[in-house]
Amino acid sequence: MLDQIIFKPNDNYFEEIKSNIWLMDNHKWALYIWERYKLENAFYKLVHVDYHWDAVYDFWDDNELETRMLNSTAEELKLYIENEDHIQYDSFIGPAIARRIINEIHFLCYQDDGGDKGFYLPILDKFDCSQVIHENSSDLSDLVDEKPLIFDFCLDVFNRTEYNHESDLWSDEEIDNLLNDCKELVQSANVVTISMSYGCSGTAEDTKHLTERVVHTFIQWRGDYIRD
Numbered sequence: 001m002l003d004q005i006i007f008k009p010n011d012n013y014f015e016e017i018k019s020n021i022w023l024m025d026n027h028k029w030a031l032y033i034w035e036r037y038k039l040e041n042a043f044y045k046l047v048h049v050d051y052h053w054d055a056v057y058d059f060w061d062d063n064e065l066e067t068r069m070l071n072s073t074a075e076e077l078k079l080y081i082e083n084e085d086h087i088q089y090d091s092f093i094g095p096a097i098a099r100r101i102i103n104e105i106h107f108l109c110y111q112d113d114g115g116d117k118g119f120y121l122p123i124l125d126k127f128d129c130s131q132v133i134h135e136n137s138s139d140l141s142d143l144v145d146e147k148p149l150i151f152d153f154c155l156d157v158f159n160r161t162e163y164n165h166e167s168d169l170w171s172d173e174e175i176d177n178l179l180n181d182c183k184e185l186v187q188s189a190n191v192v193t194i195s196m197s198y199g200c201s202g203t204a205e206d207t208k209h210l211t212e213r214v215v216h217t218f219i220q221w222r223g224d225y226i227r228d
Contacts, residue, residue, distance in 0.1 A: 007208040009198035012082065018219045020191045023211070027054065027195035028081050030152055031092040034101050035074050037150075037191045043103035045147045047140065047185055048093065049178075050154035051162075051200070052111045055119045057094030058086040070098060089197075094119070097129045102150065105131040106143055110157065137181035144184045151189035153182070155210045156200035167202035169210075179217055186221045194218070 005015075005023070014024035014033065022033045027050075034044070048054065059066035069080060077095075080087045087095055096102050097119075107118055118131045134140070143149075158175055160168040170178075186192060194214060201207045 005211070007204070007211070009204075017215060018222060020189075021215075021218060021222060022191070022193045023196065023215060024193070025196045025198055027089045027154060027197060028084070028087055028092045030193040030195065031087060031096055032074070032078050032081050033191065033193055034096050034150060035077055035099065038099075038101050039148060042148055044101060044150045044190070045104040045106070045143070046093070046096070046102040046150045046152060047106045047108070047143055047189075048152045049108045049137075049140075049157055049182065050152070050195075051109060051156045051159065052090060052154070053107060053109050053118060054090045054093055054154075055107075055116075056088075056091035057098070057119070057123050058088075058091050059095065059098065060120075060123060066098065069095060094123065097123070097127045100127070103127070103129045104147070105129065106134060106140075107131065108134045108137055108140065108157075110160075137178050140181050141184045144188045149185065149189045150191050150193070151182070151185045152193045152195075153214070154195040154197050154201075155207065155214060156195075156197045158210060159200065159202045159206070162200075164199040165203055167206050169202055169206060175213070179214070183221055186218050192218060192222075 009025060011026040014022060014029040017023045059069055065086060117133050124131060158170045196207050196211050198204065198207050201210055
């Protein structure tokens, strides 16, 4: 499968590379994928591992637009995403909360620009969603339980710089430690979404290298165990 991936920036690329493992470039497509796995009578727990919080909800101040989005079908939602109509690379989780796909979020993010961490609390209150901010990856294995789970991972978590296409990657040991802390989540998740995030995950060669490393590891782990 890795040999078939065309490694270049592509805002419209998303693909199922293994059963229930989806790869994309622009993180916005995670919303469409989650919508396709939406449960009838239950909510997912979302674990979001990323450099960025991605906690923007652009429908907050417009009730008419929000109502239209909430009543849209999956294919209509896809058009919102394609056209980046209030749903972009940093604003895809909020609509998943509003559309009642998830009602519990666990963040492991390293962005520290002086802004708020996680979601604006009135948004969570409106849709009866909880959030937990985790300070380190060693907590992650404790999140595996009987609740349906989405594991969402962005490769830019391994890049310390915010400047486009610049590289300050973690060491191999640091990368391995984080991935190993994610292993039980990867294995037990109902769906795994991975964002390459060209421009944020270092140079183009960095992104290719990280993609190959993470995808190979996740596929191997899913082969060892897949949740019923």
